[in-house]
Amino acid sequence: MGTPLGDFVRAKRDSIRPADLGLPDQPRRRAPGLRRTELATRAGVSVEYLTRIEQGRDRNPSIAVLNALADGLSLDTAERAHLRYLAKITGGVCAAHQRPVPPPREVRxxxxxxxxxxxxxxxxxxxxxxxxxxxxxxxxxxxxxxxxxxxxxxxxxxxxxxxxxxxxxxxxxxxxxxxxxxxxxxxxxxxxxxxxxxxxxxxxxxxxxxxxxxxxxxxxxxxxxxxxxxxxxxxxxxxxxxxxxxxxxxxxxxxxxxxxxxxxxxxxxxxxxxxxxx
Missing domain, CATH: 3.30.450.180 (Beta-Lactamase)
Incomplete structure (x- = not known):
């Protein structure tokens, strides 16, 4: 089962053209976007660890890892903030059994x-x-x-x-x-x-x-x-x-x-x- 953080990292990786990051165009690519190995190398993490994040098996990456992933994906300011937010809700939110109270509709x-x-x-x-x-x-x-x-x-x-x-x-x-x-x-x-x-x-x-x-x-x-x-x-x-x-x-x-x-x-x-x- 995926997580918001893992889904975002995978979606962003798939959306990047390797040439935009100065990577050589390899004819054997099965799908557009960065390979896991390429992102792992750019971020300085292992492929196995990146796979665990994308598949939702690691829900609590450190701030250093998040920053490394942001650098590896060349995220802009808004995307970096979104990455931190997704890491927060991925690691800190448990499934709720009761519907939460709707947000107030009153305006100050x-x-x-x-x-x-x-x-x-x-x-x-x-x-x-x-x-x-x-x-x-x-x-x-x-x-x-x-x-x-x-x-x-x-x-x-x-x-x-x-x-x-x-x-x-x-x-x-x-x-x-x-x-x-x-x-x-x-x-x-x-x-x-x-x-x-x-x-x-x-x-x-x-x-x-x-x-x-x-x-x-x-x-x-x-x-x-x-x-x-x-x-x-x-x-x-x-x-x-x-x-x-x-x-x-x-x-x-x-x-x-x-x-x-x-x-x-x-x-x-x-x-x-x-x-x-x-």
Whole structure:
């Protein structure tokens, strides 16, 4: 049985082109990516030990080993942080027999006040599970007609994988799906995320489980939204991590080009709304 840490190391190893690391291209490679022997040599560990990590038979590698693996895989800053997080939950989380308490949906008054200051801009408060906890009127206008905000407790991850409309709303659906699946590894707690993944997997199928198992941080690119009124809108996203143990984030969407800014100004001029806490 694999572990989050082992799955990540194996997935990252498989994704690397040896030539990018200055390794010779050997014609007898059975699969793309680094061989275990190559990574073991770069990291200074034995092939047998690397195999135990990837197969989940070693759940508590030392900090030195983690740093060596990060160097061997040429991980960037975000990937190194993710590697340390996976090592933590791999070694410290036991299987739970009872469903954990869901993360709170309440948003602190100070955060709501901050959200009000962003009106009439496009912003929301969410958590790593994808719960939409509060949002500005601008976000409601952006997602109008999409179906995301129709229910009493909207959740972006469930919407992306379970609502067919999401594939039309998000021009780069694969990118958004990768982002939502990856975020599940980051909280609010390992137990809660594990339950969420287990509940969603039978409903979402291979599109979800394949992405969750990949565990590779997706690239940061503009969000493209096909608005029901006609225009395609492109947004840069600024994400601010909020204090507390519930993994809440303040996400602000900024127009990525002048065409988006102009089109959304026209939409905003035709509608008026107010801040909403879900």
């Amino acid at each position: 008054p100070a955060v709501l006040d901050t959200l009000r200051l962003l009106e009439p801009g496009v912003a929301l408060v969410t958590n790593r599970l994808g719960d939409v906890l509060a949002h500005t009127s601008g976000f409601e206008l952006l997602m109008a007609g999409s179906g995301l905000l129709d229910g009493p407790e909207p959740n972006l991850t469930r919407y992306v994988f379970l609502d067919p409309a999401a594939r039309t709303v998000f021009a780069d659906w694969d990118q958004v799906a990768d982002e939502q699946a990856f975020d599940l590894w980051l909280g609010p707690s390992a137990g809660t995320a594990e339950w969420f993944r287990a509940e969603l997997a039978p409903l979402a199928g291979a599109e979800f489980t394949r992405r969750v198992g990949r565990q590779l941080p997706p690239p940061t690119v503009p969000l493209r939204v096909n608005h029901p009124s006609g225009p395609q809108l492109r947004w840069h996203r600024e994400v601010l991590e909020l204090s507390g143990s519930d993994a809440q984030q303040l996400v602000v969407l900024l127009p990525a080009d002048e065409a988006t800014a102009a089109a959304f100004d026209r939409l905003r001029g035709a509608h008026r709304g107010q801040l909403r806490a879900v």
